[in-house]
Amino acid sequence: MDMKTYIAKEGRDAARRLAFLSGTNYIYLTQIASGFRKPSGRLTLLLEHHSNGKLTRHELRPDLYPEA
Structure with missing residues (x-):
């Protein structure tokens, strides 16, 4: 799954949590x-x-x- 699909499917809250756990911010994930x-x-x-x-x-x- 790509980042755009992840945000659409999992929702903003999950993407914000992912950003926090990964040490970045939600805006950066949306730019990705x-x-x-x-x-x-x-x-x-x-x-x-x-x-x-x-x-x-x-x-x-x-x-x-x-891909391997």
Whole structure:
């Protein structure tokens, strides 16, 4: 699932909680969802972890984490 779908499906509150747990803010997640920003490698791994795998590193940054 990509970030845009995650925010739409899980809701703003879940996305805000995810941002907090990942050490970023909700606005930054919306910028990722819109394609204006790319998460760093570290943030990508944190988002994958704190979303319980709903967001995957490959979907967030295929340039850094190609499919195996």
